[in-house]
Structures are given as structure tokens and as C-alpha cells.
Amino acid sequence: MKIQVREINEVEFEIEVLRSKLPVLVGFLAGWSNPCLLIEAALDEVAEACNGKAKVLKVNVDDNPDLGTWYGIQSVPTLNYFINGTVRAKIVGMASPKAILAKLESLPQRPSDEQF
Numbered sequence: 001m002k003i004q005v006r007e008i009n010e011v012e013f014e015i016e017v018l019r020s021k022l023p024v025l026v027g028f029l030a031g032w033s034n035p036c037l038l039i040e041a042a043l044d045e046v047a048e049a050c051n052g053k054a055k056v057l058k059v060n061v062d063d064n065p066d067l068g069t070w071y072g073i074q075s076v077p078t079l080n081y082f083i084n085g086t087v088r089a090k091i092v093g094m095a096s097p098k099a100i101l102a103k104l105e106s107l108p109q110r111p112s113d114e115q116f
Contacts, residue, residue, distance in 0.1 A: 003047045005040065005056050010064045018085035020055055025104060027058040028068060028078045035094050039077045045097040046104070054104060081107055 005027065008016050017024045027043050029036035040058070047056035061068035061076060071080060071087065081089040081104060088107055091100065 003044060005043045005047050005058050007058050007060060009059070010067055013059070013064075013067060016055070016057060017082050020082070020085075022052075023054040023104065023107060024082040025050075025054060025056045025100070026080050026082065027056075028061050028071065028073045028076060028080065029058050030062050030076045031060060032062075033076050036077045039079075039094060042095065042097045042100060043079075046100050049097070049101055050104070083107060 017026055025043075025046065027036075027039065029040065031037075043056055043058065050056060059067055061073055067073075071078075075092055077093065079091040079095065079100065080087045089103055091103060095103075
């Protein structure tokens with residue numbers, strides 16, 4: 001069964017992203033953007049590859065403008081990598097599933113690695 005990335009809104013963001021014990025990849029997307037439509041397939045592929053080691057979610061910036069503003073999203077697609085509720089890396093623009101996964105794998109795998 002193919003995994004599809006779940007879309008979340010501002011209300012769900014705190015629990016799903018900021019309080020997550022797992023690393024979280026959030027795609028900030030817009031329905032009118034052709035690159036966003038293309039990268040959604042890549043995100044589905046990444047979600048399958050993560051297989052419970054990380055969450056992959058998406059946010060529609062038109063429907064959730066406060067999140068876009070809060071995270072300084074100036075162009076879509078933008079992928080933010082969160083660990084312990086903090087952005088630790090990002091990709092702006094198109095990227096292959098391989099590049100998206102490589103960036104995710106370069107981050108610390110355990111939340112405790114980031115605690116000081």
C-alpha cells in the first residue's frame with residue numbers, strides 16, 4: 001500500500017511537528033504551484049522510505065498563512081526539517097527523493113543528540 005503524505009493545518013502543527021519525538025519533514029506547498037504538485041510525489045516516496053523513523057507532512061501555505069509567515073516561507077515548495085520542534089535544515093525549490101532523504105539522514109537520528 002502506497003503511503004501518502006498527510007496534510008496538516010495550524011491547529012495540528014504543534015502536536016504533529018513541534019512536540020514530535022521523531023524528526024519531521026514538513027513540505028510547505030501551494031495547490032497552484034506546478035513544482036509543488038511535482039514534489040508531492042517525491043514526498044510520498046520519502047515517507048515510504050522513512051518507514052516510521054521520521055514523519056513527513058505537508059502544509060498548504062494558502063490555507064495556513066500564519067505558518068508560512070512564522071517560518072519565513074518566501075517561495076514554494078520549501079521543505080523544513082524539524083528536530084525537537086526546531087528547524088535544523090531546509091530545501092527551497094525542487095529536489096529529488098534521493099536528495100530529500102540524504103538531507104534527512106545527515107541530521108541527528110535521535111532527539112537526544114540535539115539536547116544541550
